[in-house]
Amino acid sequence: MxxxxxxxxxxxxxxxxxxxxxxxxxxxxxxxxxxxxxxxxxxxxxxxxxxxxxxxxxxxxxxxxxxxxxxxxxxxxxxxxxxxxxxxxxxxxxxxxxxxxxxxxxxxxxxxxxxxxxxxxxxxxxxxxxxxxxxxxxxxxxxxxxxxxxxxxxxxxxxxxxxxxxxxxxxxxxxxxxxxxxxxxxxxxxxxxxxxxxxxxxxxxxxxxxxxxxxxxxGRKHIPTRLFKQAVSLSKQARAIEATLDGMNPLNAGKKKEEALSMLKKWFPQMENFSGQLKNTRSRSKTFWKKIKSWKQGQRPAKTAR
Incomplete structure (x- = not known):
């Protein structure tokens, strides 16, 4: 997880x-x-x-x-x-x-x-x-x-x-x-x-x-606001799932299990979607920085031969 x-x-x-x-x-x-x-x-x-x-x-x-x-x-x-x-x-x-x-x-x-x-x-x-x-x-x-x-x-x-x-x-x-x-x-x-x-x-x-x-x-990286909000929402859902699982005991195990499964069914697809978007954002960011770095290096004046 x-x-x-x-x-x-x-x-x-x-x-x-x-x-x-x-x-x-x-x-x-x-x-x-x-x-x-x-x-x-x-x-x-x-x-x-x-x-x-x-x-x-x-x-x-x-x-x-x-x-x-x-x-x-x-x-x-x-x-x-x-x-x-x-x-x-x-x-x-x-x-x-x-x-x-x-x-x-x-x-x-x-x-x-x-x-x-x-x-x-x-x-x-x-x-x-x-x-x-x-x-x-x-x-x-x-x-x-x-x-x-x-x-x-x-x-x-x-x-x-x-x-x-x-x-x-x-x-x-x-x-x-x-x-x-x-x-x-x-x-x-x-x-x-x-x-x-x-x-x-x-x-x-x-x-x-x-x-x-x-x-x-x-050294932290930054992501678009929409992904930040998704991250906050997913984090809250994850804590709710863990709280439900931590609250399980022999008397309520059946009910708590159903609650946790229901929350997981909602959380997991959202998490997969978020992970994909985040990976794509980071990949694009790396590509942009590589291009910028390459351009800067290409613009440097050539050294005069001695």
Missing amino acids: IDLYLFHSYPIRAISGGIFPVENPGWERNGERSFMAQHAILRFEKHKGNPARPLEAHHERQKEQYASNPDIDTAKSKYNFHIVKPEGRYYHFIQSRIEQAGCRTRKDSTRFVDTLITASPEFFKGKSPKEIQAFFQRAADFLIDRVGRENIVSAVVHMDEKTPHLHLTFVPLTKDNRLCAKEIIGNRANLTKWQDDFHAYMVEKYPDLERGESASKT
Whole structure:
């Protein structure tokens, strides 16, 4: 049996050219649980423009149902709130800011960046809505100061998923009006500085928060968000199956066995499907990196003969 506790102990965050913090909320097995560290989490995800509409529909909760994201409880969507309300459609605002700045764009230009800010689930336990709002207001202030209020498309806090989180979307315009996500977000070294600065800023008011770990230091790989959510779901199912099996005794063996078999019939096909998708994702990732490495080597200037 594949040990899915990997996904519980080391949650994997999706990434697309952004920062790589990963929270480690502790692990649980056989009824034992480790300490529950509380981490501040910051993540960037670059977008070239086309995904603006579906991203807007998700962030602004414009759909009645979200089959692709079972974590959303639409009955709680009324508790979501904005720190910065969008001025119309995301796409129109993004295009307007780029045109105002007089920037030329290419097909591969990053037109906007989606930022996710949250903390380990344990951080929010026992906190009132007012306290949660204050946390995200401070987090948003950190970003707004760095990327410019005029470039913020939207900043919305989702309270209708398992862990409260902020989605702050912005147009990556520099102070001299250049569209350059690379300069704003930077390379891995700069991403680490983003993480350091964010933690330093947040810990002034929330001293219990620990700094998130970066993939460059942990060596952990990243998978798409949809696979991350599947991993979390499968991990929970696996723990439920083990709990059922651990609870078996001579008096309830027949009933517990049927329960476990029923859960296994549901879990196993999902696990096989997930494993296949994960293998394919990793394979494609390796192929891309090989091509990039090969291209870089081919572009190196030839050494002058002495």
